[in-house]
Amino acid sequence: MSDYRKIAFIGAGNMTQSIVGGMCQSGYPADHIFISNPSPEKLEKMSAKHGVTTSQNNAEVAAQADVIVLAVKPQLMQDVCAALRKEVSDLASKLIVTIAAGIRIEKYYQYLGDDIRMVRVMPNTPSLVGEGMSGLVADSKATDDDKAYIEKAFKGVGATQWVSTEDELDILGAVAGSGPAYFFEFMASLQKAAVELGYDSDKARQMVQQTALGAAKMAMNSDLELSELRSQVTSKGGSTAKGVEVYQQADVDGISAKAVKAAVTRNQEMAKLF
Numbered sequence: 001m002s003d004y005r006k007i008a009f010i011g012a013g014n015m016t017q018s019i020v021g022g023m024c025q026s027g028y029p030a031d032h033i034f035i036s037n038p039s040p041e042k043l044e045k046m047s048a049k050h051g052v053t054t055s056q057n058n059a060e061v062a063a064q065a066d067v068i069v070l071a072v073k074p075q076l077m078q079d080v081c082a083a084l085r086k087e088v089s090d091l092a093s094k095l096i097v098t099i100a101a102g103i104r105i106e107k108y109y110q111y112l113g114d115d116i117r118m119v120r121v122m123p124n125t126p127s128l129v130g131e132g133m134s135g136l137v138a139d140s141k142a143t144d145d146d147k148a149y150i151e152k153a154f155k156g157v158g159a160t161q162w163v164s165t166e167d168e169l170d171i172l173g174a175v176a177g178s179g180p181a182y183f184f185e186f187m188a189s190l191q192k193a194a195v196e197l198g199y200d201s202d203k204a205r206q207m208v209q210q211t212a213l214g215a216a217k218m219a220m221n222s223d224l225e226l227s228e229l230r231s232q233v234t235s236k237g238g239s240t241a242k243g244v245e246v247y248q249q250a251d252v253d254g255i256s257a258k259a260v261k262a263a264v265t266r267n268q269e270m271a272k273l274f
């Protein structure tokens, strides 16, 4: 099968916009991308921006595609799947992909029929700029071709990792899926701290984001442990040591552990609820 299967996104929210934006930038042909959403505004925006085909009818886009990406909120998934099952006759001939947090593959068999083959992907919004981090887990029916295809599609918008279990995908979701929010929160707090000391807000944002980018690039280009990279900035008796001490006293490790655990727990709850 071609590298570029026809792919339909059900739901045109934040995550679909990030993935599709990144896919189009990476050269995925727009005439192979279909998107549905109940309200027309997002569709109009995406069609104007990328030249993709859009519809307010989920079944219409799903029927035209080889791959269906379920990209609605977890609480809507059962109803959306029930309607697709009723209206699209050959779901078993397509690859079903879901990006929803929590919901287990086993549930999709109940919602769509146990003859479907599927891959769960946990992406994140930096996919929009080609710097996404996506986790993937496939069921036993997905073929090698399916897996190679979906890995390549998501590699087009960033890095990918296969995980072996859906429990692992919950962890990846809690770190990488939710992670951009944690980093934005931290970056905003650094910006605020500089502004409170009298620094210009725009300039504070620029220095925070450039520093985050620089630190991430250094980490990616280095074999050193992250703690060693941190040490290299921390001159004995210098200013960084004073700042780092404040974070350590506030137990930054404990805070991250709690945050990730809370997000994993919510993924597990959603697995039960939806």
Ligand SMILES: NC(=O)C1=CN([C@@H]2O[C@H](COP(=O)(O)OP(=O)(O)OC[C@H]3O[C@@H](n4cnc5c(N)ncnc54)[C@H](OP(=O)(O)O)[C@@H]3O)[C@@H](O)[C@H]2O)C=CC1
Binding pocket: 010, 011, 012, 013, 014, 015, 016, 036, 037, 038, 039, 042, 058, 071, 072, 073, 074, 076, 080, 099, 100, 101, 122, 123, 124, 125, 177, 178
């Ligand atoms: N945002 C993120 O960073 C990540 C999200 N995810 C997962 O992605 C999924 C989508 O999240 P996100 O994009 O943030 O959510 P959004 O709320 O931004 O998008 C959901 C979209 O689904 C649309 N929708 C509502 N009802 C239907 C329906 N019946 N049929 C088709 N589309 C419908 C909504 O349309 P309208 O607004 O017009 O009602 C909306 O555009 C979730 O399951 C989430 O777990 C996974 C990883 C990261």
Ligand SMILES: O=C(O)[C@@H]1CCC=N1
Binding pocket: 101, 173, 177, 178
């Ligand atoms: O908040 C959520 O549930 C989704 C999953 C990861 C990021 N957003």
